[in-house]
Amino acid sequence: MISDNPYTPIPAELAEVIEETPTIKTLLCRPENPMAFKAGQFVQLTLPGVGEGPFTPSSSPLKPEEIAITILKTGMLTDRLHECRAGQTVGLRGPFGKGYPVDDLDGMEVLIVGGGVGLAPLRALIHACLARLDRLKRVSIKYGARGQTELLYAAQYAEWAKHEKVDFTCTIDRGEPGWDGHVGVVTTILKDMDLDRPNSKVFVCGPSIMLKFTVYALLEEGYTPEQIYLSMNRRMSCGMGKCGRCNIGPYYLCKDGPDMKYSLIKDYPNVF
């Protein structure tokens, strides 16, 4: 946090606005001072005079001077964020939360499961993994989107998959002309994976219903609740465990998450 007052956003210039899909844009933000963050930590993005919302940067934590925030157009604030143009000033607070346990992944099989815009925070994890690939056993990325046009970061899949230790598979919900890849929701590509299961950690991000069915599918495949990390993004607001709105039981997602080990939260109702 750069400001003395943790409620004050620091100004950031929009270097570029990238149209990713018909419903998703990425804002490249250049904060006044570089904002160091860990993959999986989130920031509060302020549209001046309108409000702020929590987003996990989708760019590499190794590049804190330019933070990419990938945004689905889905509500009052994100509608306005989609109208932003390069050169405009926005605000950033943070980073908040714990971030992904990247340091604990040495020697591990990393399974990354994304749904829709849920690939955004996972891309920061993918970048962090690619930067230390020599220490990891393997990285498998499983991604599902509604249709071909909604596949996020489609131009980058080949680059991720060109690494020998990286496997990338994607699927779309329903078949479409011109698509010869997998068809079906993301859980359909989680069956019978040839992975070193006991030596794995799984990171999942996507809409609530996707998280739920992905957890069920993973448990069925034999993964344990301790191995599964879920991006439990709720209405995180202050980011500091004070405003109270993002709790699951005794945990505040803004402070203890936003990625939570499933074993910690599985016994609380209303997780999904």
Place this chain on the structure above:
Amino acid sequence: MSVYYVAESDLVKWLAGLPDRSVYAPQATGTGAWVSGFDPDKGAPALDKARAAQSTKSFLMPPAETVARYGGSSRPVAVAEQPLALVGVRACELRAWKYLDKVMLEGEFVDPPYKARRESAAMISCDCVACAETCCCTLVGGRPYVEPGDGADVNITALDGGYLLEPMTDAGAKLIGPGWAEASDGQLAQRDGLRQDMVEKIEAQNARFTFSATDGAAPDLPEGDDDAWQRHAADCVECGACTNICPTCHCFYLFDHALADKGAERVRTWDSCLLSTYHRMAGGPQMKLSPRPELRSRLANRILHKFVYSPQQWGMLGCVGCGRCVDACLGAIDIRDVVEDLKR
């Protein structure tokens, strides 16, 4: 530190003369007491009445305040009010302030406006020599009188015809007037008697409750998906009175608005976890927009936060037994009955 005895006129003179502070104290009303600006012309504050209807929370955590300004020619936000002296703060409220200090001041991020007001405020507490029917501090591991270390600078006990004043911090000792007489052994014994009487009275009025709750041992309550919560949620009208009146409830909402100088302002207001809009998130028609769409699970979350989650988060219960939520509830929900009914 010594304990002093003062007459009513000396107490009034002392409070009126506290240097460079805005003094707030309970004033008697037709039905009890209400904390407002201290007016020496009205005599001594109502320290012989039960705790005031409202807690002192709002004096250091106002219901709405600007927490940041940004952009434009905006000047930074700073708490500029005169430091406060809060008079007649009860033991239960001091416990609530300890809880709020943990939330607002501990950890990686400190809340600047809270810190500024809290550190400059003088806490002048008082022992309870009367209680409300809903008072239940002894039920949650508390007591109706104040001891050194509870967080008061000076503690007052209303005796027949006068007051005992006990400074409890160095800052409190500096507030004490010169030439005050030390309390006699008889007066101290009288204070002990009053304290014991009040403990017994509060224990007696809560005798029907069998659950046990202390900071170290929370009651065992079911999670919010248990149908039993519906028995109590059926009476909740989602007004938020309990969260507003509670001395430990601190949930807030942040919103921004544009200022005329092309800058913007960030405002926080109190919020209530019982309201259906509380967790409302962005999202389309297919998505679950609130994690707790049912009132039953929101009511459960509030009570579980007080009794189960807070001890895990802060090592303290979130309920201090002031009973205000019971007085304020339009649906006549009594938090003691809820815990008693649902405990396992």
